[in-house]
Amino acid sequence: MKQLLIVGGGTAGTMMANKLAPVLDDSEWHITLIDEHETHYYQPGFLFIPWGIYNKNDVIKPKRDFYPSGIDVIISPIEIIEPDENRVKLADGRVISYDLMIVATGSRINPGETEGMLGDKWHKNIFDFYTIEGATNLRNFIKYWEGGKLVVNVVEMPIKCPVAPLEFAFLADWYFTEQGIRDKVEIEYVTPLPGAFTKPIAAKFLGEFLTKKNIKLTSDFSAGRVDAENNKLYSWDEEAIDYDLLVTIPTNMGAEVIGRSGMGDDLNFIPTDHHTLQSKKWENVFVLGDATDLPSSKAGSVAHFEADVLFENIQRYIDGRPLKPAFDGHANCYIESGFGKGILIDFNYDVEPLPGKFPLPGVGPFSLLQETRMNHWGKMTFRWVYWNLLLKGAELPIEAQMTMAGKKRV
Amino acid sequence: MAEATLAGVTVERDDEGFFKNPDDWKEEMAPELAREIGIDPLTEEHWKVIRFMREDFKVKGQVPSIRRMKNEGGISTKELYNLFPKGPAKKAAYIAGLGKPHGCI
Numbered sequence: 439m440k441q442l443l444i445v446g447g448g449t450a451g452t453m454m455a456n457k458l459a460p461v462l463d464d465s466e467w468h469i470t471l472i473d474e475h476e477t478h479y480y481q482p483g484f485l486f487i488p489w490g491i492y493n494k495n496d497v498i499k500p501k502r503d504f505y506p507s508g509i510d511v512i513i514s515p516i517e518i519i520e521p522d523e524n525r526v527k528l529a530d531g532r533v534i535s536y537d538l539m540i541v542a543t544g545s546r547i548n549p550g551e552t553e554g555m556l557g558d559k560w561h562k563n564i565f566d567f568y569t570i571e572g573a574t575n576l577r578n579f580i581k582y583w584e585g586g587k588l589v590v591n592v593v594e595m596p597i598k599c600p601v602a603p604l605e606f607a608f609l610a611d612w613y614f615t616e617q618g619i620r621d622k623v624e625i626e627y628v629t630p631l632p633g634a635f636t637k638p639i640a641a642k643f644l645g646e647f648l649t650k651k652n653i654k655l656t657s658d659f660s661a662g663r664v665d666a667e668n669n670k671l672y673s674w675d676e677e678a679i680d681y682d683l684l685v686t687i688p689t690n691m692g693a694e695v696i697g698r699s700g701m702g703d704d705l706n707f708i709p710t711d712h713h714t715l716q717s718k719k720w721e722n723v724f725v726l727g728d729a730t731d732l733p734s735s736k737a738g739s740v741a742h743f744e745a746d747v748l749f750e751n752i753q754r755y756i757d758g759r760p761l762k763p764a765f766d767g768h769a770n771c772y773i774e775s776g777f778g779k780g781i782l783i784d785f786n787y788d789v790e791p792l793p794g795k796f797p798l799p800g801v802g803p804f805s806l807l808q809e810t811r812m813n814h815w816g817k818m819t820f821r822w823v824y825w826n827l828l829l830k831g832a833e834l835p836i837e838a839q840m841t842m843a844g845k846k847r848v
Numbered sequence: 849m850a851e852a853t854l855a856g857v858t859v860e861r862d863d864e865g866f867f868k869n870p871d872d873w874k875e876e877m878a879p880e881l882a883r884e885i886g887i888d889p890l891t892e893e894h895w896k897v898i899r900f901m902r903e904d905f906k907v908k909g910q911v912p913s914i915r916r917m918k919n920e921g922g923i924s925t926k927e928l929y930n931l932f933p934k935g936p937a938k939k940a941a942y943i944a945g946l947g948k949p950h951g952c953i
Contacts, residue, residue, distance in 0.1 A: 658934065662925065674929040704915040733950055 440467050442752075443526065443536035445519065446693075447473030447511070449481075449829065450727025450741040451542035452504050456831030457749045459506035467756070469509040470534060472526065476501055476513060479570060480824055481598075482738065485605055485774065487573035488580050489613045494570060496821075504829045519699040521720045538722050538755065540748070541701075541708060543693035545598050545728035545736055547572075551689035552593055554664035564666060564684045567606060568598065576685065580613070585622025586682030591671060592629045593661045595636075596705075597690045598728055598736040601783070603627070604634060604644055605774045606685060611651040612776030626654040628671070628679060633657055637790035639848060640783055643807055647775060661686075690736070692729055707731035712787070713763030715748045722755075724748055734767040734787065742828055743768040746838035768840040770796075772817035780813035782806050786840040792848060797836050799844030806845065854880055859945075866941070866948045870905065873945025881943045887932065890943070894931055897923055898944045911941045911949040 442462065444451045455471050462469065483497035505511055515529040525535045547568045549555045555564065565579065566572035590607045597603075607627045614620040627634070627648055633641035634648055634655060648655045662674035664684070671679045692706030701719075702708050709718040710730040717723035726748055727741035734740050747765040754761055767787030774780050782804045783791035793807040803812050827834060851858055855876040860868040865884065867873055878898060882890050890898075900921040904912040914937050917923045928936040937949045 660929075660935075662929075674925055675933055704913060704919050 439465075440537040441535060442467055442469045443534060443539045444469065444471040444542065445516065445526065445539065446542035446544060446727075446729065447471050447475075447501050447505065448478070448542060448544050448727070449738045450544070450729075450745065451540070452478070452501070452829050453742065453745045453831050454540055454542065454726060454748065455509055456504070456506050456829070457745060458752060459509055461753070462756075464508065470512065470536075471505065471509055472512045472514060472516060472528070472534070473501065474513065474515040478504060478829075480821060481568075482824070483821060484567055484570065484573040485602055485609070487570075488565075488567055488576040488606075489609055490577060490581070494574055497570070499825065516695045517698075519695060519701060521699070521701060521717075521723055524722065536722075538724075538752070540724045540726055540752070541696075541717075541729050542726045542741075543696055543729045545690045545692055545707070547688040548691045549686065549688035551691075552661060552664060552686075554666050555686065555688065557666045559666035563669070563682065564664065564686060566686055566688055568602075568687065579683070583683065585614075585619045587624040587626065587680060588683045588685065589626045589628055589671060589679055589681035590685045590687075591659075591661055591679075592631070592687045593689050594630055596736060597687050599771070600636065600735055600737075601771050601773045603629075603685075603687050604648075607653050608647065608651060608776040609774060611653060624654075625652070626656060626679065626681075628656045628659045628661070630660045631657060637785065640785075640791040640807065644773075644781075647781075647809075651776070696729065703731055705731075711763075712767070713765050714751055714761040715744055715765055716751070716755075716761060724752065724755075732765075732767065735769040735771070737769055737771060738824070738828070739770040740768070742834070743770075743838040745831070764839065766839050768838060770836065772813060772820065774814065774817055775809050778814050779809045779811055780815075780817050781809050782813045782816065784840060784845075789840060789842070789845075792845040794845035796844060862948070864948060867945040868947070870902075870946050873902075877945065878943050881945070885939055885942055887939065887943070891931075893927070894940075894943075897921070897928065897931060897936075897940050901940055901944045901946060905944075905946055911937065911946050913937065913949070 444455055478499050478501040480497040483492045486492040517527040517529050519526050525533055527533050547566055561575040565576040567576055590603050592603050614623040634645040635641040660674050663672050669681050692702050696702040697706040708725045708729055710725040715724050726744055728736040751761045770784045772780050772782055785791045791807055795802040796804045796806050804816050852861055859872040879890050918925055932939040941949050
């Protein structure tokens, strides 16, 4: 019996297990999945917690509910992965050997990378919203805040869900307007990028949104340290930005076990073929989702499109066929823009977000690079789609590869 | 600018002045490239960064990140910003004749 090992049971690993379990010949292949945590978080929902739109219970379910039957699930931290030996050592000393491994260990925030960030003021007036603790603690702060200066800062790229900090700023504008204290809240968006977003057309479009919502944009700011005692954020060039409330998107890194195992780059992301998703170093290792070093967005939609490609390549690998270089960097992101509206962007490695209609060309119902109510409903409906279809590996009516149909060159 | 003559050699560069082919680069070109972006003179500390970048690029095939320069090159981020103010990765890559570092998404 051969062993297919999936390391990581988050969005990417769970999808993959669900896709592969029904199709692999169970007289030849056995699937084992390892994860150290029991709880699955709907991470896109963290954005809504600080505003009281979602609470903790809206974003939590047991991981077990989403794993397919017929696979072995091991709940344990991993001591080390030894890809040269085709084996994984668990924290309790057990050794799991594999013939084929899919690594889906994700990415997480690492606030300790920034001097002064983790101290007395962490989760007092400096918060992240990329963890359940950060999002809920921030909710408790915002609920009673009477105003002041809010700074939303991206420390460095890449980050998971690169549009989330912008959405956070848009929702802040909406929330404090609803609370009747928008005139007492100053909002500044501070980013290391040269504009509001990476790609020029979307950067211009989203930059105009910031202006329209009276959110100050400070670009090309590389955060070097926090002086938490004096409420100041400093760049490496010693420029200072004052804040009363700092919402940070700290440095994002891959799992520590990837670093320990010598499998990652300086951020513990795994060098991965951009199109086949095979590890660049080990031919029987594939990488999925945020764990890769691909120059694509780190997002559930990307993991979903990758999973379609990897599903085919795993079968090709098992059957001894050449891999298909089919992943094109496709990402699809709803951007909540406040006041019940949203923006949608769809892009890949080569084509930046363009205006148009999605998914049906000319029809929609969603509009690309435009603000509509329908896009907001797409975003809100997505939670249901996520739990009920996406994680279970169901086919969605969107192709893995991006299409130009319905898009307008500008 | 498509072509430019540096240290007597004609090289191809992109619209922002980054080298299209890193093999075209020679050490003699660096001072002139540095002057173009306001760094003058190039000190031994600058050279340490440039040499590390060239070496690492040769091995890895990509422009090293600021974190990599710290971890592997032993050059602190603070020092990098002192040497190449406002965007050390980009500026050092410019002078080292490497392509523009991949912007992340």
